[in-house]
Amino acid sequence: KQEVTQIPAALSVPEGENLVLNCSFTDSAIYNLQWFRQDPGKGLTSLLLIQSSQREQTSGRLNASLDKSSGRSTLYIAASQPGDSATYLCASVDGSNYKLTFGKGTLLTVNP
């Protein structure tokens, strides 16, 4: 059974700082790895998706990497802004049934 762990559970940084969120998973037989953002009272918004054959994906100030062999993914946020404050969730997608397994998330607060 896949288990996804996210560290840290919460992170508070000053505006402008670069930061890294970590995600680890126990079963490397994944279809892809996804990072989502969740704002209070709202659903999940997909940020980045990394196929199992890829090493990283970039979108604007966000960069996600994937190392299947070690069961790890990182989300790098450059030059953080107060608008980046949210909960960030990573999810692995099973290679056989395409089900998502989520971590508990990292609550990010960017202080002005």
Added chain:
Amino acid sequence: EAGVAQSPRYKIIEKRQSVAFWCNPISGHATLYWYQQILGQGPKLLIQFQNNGVVDDSQLPKDRFSAERLKGVDSTLKIQPAKLEDSAVYLCASSLVVRAKTQYFGPGTRLTVL
């Protein structure tokens, strides 16, 4: 393109009462999912539909939870009777097909059971 719609957005009930949640997926999306997200946890899949058939309901507490997707479009999730531990956000998501690269999530329904 309209997103996934859910209603109500908030619901407060007492234990042992019943409650129902409604979801309208993105037009044309064949696969629909219901997730339960307890505070401080990641979403957990409750049930997955492909058109109007159930693909996976292995984590649905069938003694109290039920779901249907009539005509392969809208879906309803019901809890009867509710327990305190059912307090959570219930998220609906949809995807074009089962093997679609990503799912699109609605805003969720926050349920509080007193």
